[in-house]
Amino acid sequence: MLPDNIANQIAAGEVIQRPASAVKELLENAVDAGATEIQLFIKDAGKELVQVIDNGSGMSETDARMCFERHATSKIQSIDDLFHIRTMGFRGEALASIAAVSQVELKSRMHTEEIGTFIEIDNSFVKRQEPCQTAVGTSIAMKNLFFNVPARRNFLKSNAAEMRHIVDEFIRVALAFPHLQFSLNSNGQQMFHLEKGSLKQRVIAILGQHYNSKLVTVKESTDYMNINGFVGKPETAKKTRGDQFFFVNNRFIKSGYLHHAVMNAFAEMIPAENYPLYVLFIDLDPAHIDINVHPTKQEIKFDDEKILYAFVQSAIKHALAQFSVTPALDFELDPGIQQLDAVTQPFTEQKKAQSANTSIYKTFMHANQAHVIDQASNLRHWKDLYEGPPAPEKPTHAHTETASVIDERWQEAATDHKVPVQVHQQFILSQIKSGFILVDQRAAHERILYERYQRALAEKPMATQQSLFPQTLELLPADAIIISEMLPDLQALGYDLEPFGQHTFVVRGTPADIQTGNEQASIEGLLEQFKHFSNELKLSRREKLVRSMARNNAIPPGRSLDTREMQNIIDELFACSTPNVSPGGRFTFISFKLNDLERMFERGA
Missing domain, CATH: 3.30.565.10 (Histidine kinase-like ATPase, C-terminal domain)
Incomplete structure (x- = not known):
């Protein structure tokens, strides 16, 4: 023993x-x-x-x-x-x-x-x-x-x-x-x-005085459960997590499921990559939950999660509409908001069958996921290209998927001037001698920036673009600690930051390749990406920072590029030491060979 x-x-x-x-x-x-x-x-x-x-x-x-x-x-x-x-x-x-x-x-x-x-x-x-x-x-x-x-x-x-x-x-x-x-x-x-004080006073004391006039009260009561607390107005949404708090019977919990309900309530009011502030308290009979499922008690089980999902989403939509934060909402389209039947009445077998036809239920069903690809199709890789331009008669840019011959063939084709084409504002299509390549513009730009930032930390610091009007950046206490720890490296990467009181920094300049006036969004995005990498124990702090900077500043899907921008991305990508993959391991481009295309169209038959 x-x-x-x-x-x-x-x-x-x-x-x-x-x-x-x-x-x-x-x-x-x-x-x-x-x-x-x-x-x-x-x-x-x-x-x-x-x-x-x-x-x-x-x-x-x-x-x-x-x-x-x-x-x-x-x-x-x-x-x-x-x-x-x-x-x-x-x-x-x-x-x-x-x-x-x-x-x-x-x-x-x-x-x-x-x-x-x-x-x-x-x-x-x-x-x-x-x-x-x-x-x-x-x-x-x-x-x-x-x-x-x-x-x-x-x-x-x-x-x-x-x-x-x-x-x-x-x-x-x-x-x-x-x-x-x-x-x-x-x-x-x-x-x-x-x-000691009210919940609103406590929220403001912790998260910042600037939220004083930007909190919307959430309060709904039923026989099954109650919810109260605050959500931030849509303009307070940030690219960084940290202002999201769920409490059940006064116990802090983590629930991706309930977070999804909040995000759905804010749908079309905030950008998809932003996170709204919320401090929400759910009170219900302890018999309906099991908190003894994890040593830290931050993960709990509910006897009926769907009721909570509908209740949270409805309560927030109601609060936002009531305070004239959103355009007029037609509540008749959503019986869950109008009457909250799913909460106030027993969840019978008949209602379970009815709920299978609701959008909430369908959202989580595999067959209704918009991103699911038809795996039965052998040609699924070509679907995005069927509306693309016809293949030019004479391919000129040289490249194969083998990294060792990339530079040689690319230089061989440098004298030609075929125009690359953007596909669905996500990919860049460019000819090579053996066929063509399809470049993922975000993954490629992420690789380019990653190697640029690595050189800045190892060799020569990046240029700083001084702001005409320095900005004051107020952060959450935990985020302020992150920034303080990274200040020397951030300065080498082109940021000019100075501590300015508790949890506050003055932004006097940013890297030269970041658009002026976008200082706060840049740092908030950097923080979000750094937190994303925090679970990667094998990565050093510098590596997390460089990857975060690259991912945050990379060209996003959906952005139109002119011919020169596309050509620059291609040229800089193949000047990288590792052009094939992004820092996270995703392919930056895929090669399509001419003889494969001919076989596909049965040209050899």
């Missing part, structure tokens, strides 16, 4: 993955304790210290000792309690896991007691327990995370990256409980001080 301390370390691997995991658990315990003031102290991005001090109910001497035992919790008394959970924590794993991978000091006192309890734990073993003088409530300090598991400590990311995760967890808990006071101090500096 495993010793308790080793068993705890194994269990801790699921619960405490990084300092932010401990922050979440300790803040939620403070909320469950009935605290009205909660302070969070961080040192060295949580690697040296995570401390939470609250003025909650405190613990008796017995409870203070028992709380570090595995599955010791006072929040569950019977099996039925598992299906009616209203507290944030309930499994009794958090403190045992924290004590297994760090050095812990706890002080706690109940208001009925004159003296409190002090406990010191090291690697799950109690080193000291004694009475102490302390304020009512609990102070718990987690020091030297993973000191006894050095391999796991080595997997922690940079301080800036770990601090971003901590700020994310802090914001999620603070948004869920606006009636409580929260503060966050990092390395002796105060990052947040959030007074």
Whole structure:
């Protein structure tokens, strides 16, 4: 049988993955304790210290000792309690896991007691327990995370990256409980001080004062569930994620399904690649959900997701129309908005059959996906070209799919001047001696920019285009940390940025190839792409930055190109060291050989 301390370390691997995991658990315990003031102290991005001090109910001497035992919790008394959970924590794993991978000091006192309890734990073993003088409530300090598991400590990311995760967890808990006071101090500096107030005041305090007049209230109630909160007006939508929050029974959750419902509600009001702000709280009977499906409790199951989808989408559409944010909407076309029958009435077998014909249901059915290609057709690669221009009589540009002969054949054809053709504003068709090539304009431009930015970081910094009127850029706290960490590399890539107060930067210049006046969108897009690459653990920070810049600034599908722009893309692509694929591994072009075309049209028969 495993010793308790080793068993705890194994269990801790699921619960405490990084300092932010401990922050979440300790803040939620403070909320469950009935605290009205909660302070969070961080040192060295949580690697040296995570401390939470609250003025909650405190613990008796017995409870203070028992709380570090595995599955010791006072929040569950019977099996039925598992299906009616209203507290944030309930499994009794958090403190045992924290004590297994760090050095812990706890002080706690109940208001009925004159003296409190002090406990010191090291690697799950109690080193000291004694009475102490302390304020009512609990102070718990987690020091030297993973000191006894050095391999796991080595997997922690940079301080800036770990601090971003901590700020994310802090914001999620603070948004869920606006009636409580929260503060966050990092390395002796105060990052947040959030007074008690309304949800709107809390949203503005965290996300920025500029949202004060740009929030739309969402509020709908039925017998099955309630929803309240805010969405941002369409003009506040950004290219970066980060302003999206879903809470179910005050618990932050991640749900791509419900996010899709919000995006559908904003359809045709914001660009497809933008994300609206939303802070939405769904309240329903805990019997309808299962939150015990993931160690972090951020992923939950609903007994009927379709009802939630329709309810969320309808409530947001209703709110946007009510506040005259959108053009007049014909609610008669959508019975889900008009009467909310799917929510207010039982979901019978007859209604299930009816729902199969709705657009919501069809959207998620394979046969109705617009992007599904007819796999039975052997000629599917040629469908996009059937309206293209007829093949010229004499191919002149030379190229084959073999990288080693690309440059030789391309130079051989450089004296000819055949005009490339754009196909559906996505591809560039150009002749070569053996047939023709079809270039993906975005993938090709991404490869060109990627190698250009790599050279800028390794050899010569890029030119900066100074802005006539510098812009002030206010970011989310987590995004501000990302930008601060990347400032030296951003300057080498042509950005002229300076910190300007908390979470704010002044943009004085951008790379010369970025259109003037597009500074904010450029940086927001860069941030979004950087977050996209954040899960690629094998990539260095610089590599993520270069790939993000290339993807963000590449020519998008749907943009018309003139002849010179198309020729430049072709010429620059084949001057690259690796012209065949984009940085992400997609083909930049496909070769079509003349003899294959002749066979296809049975010319040889």
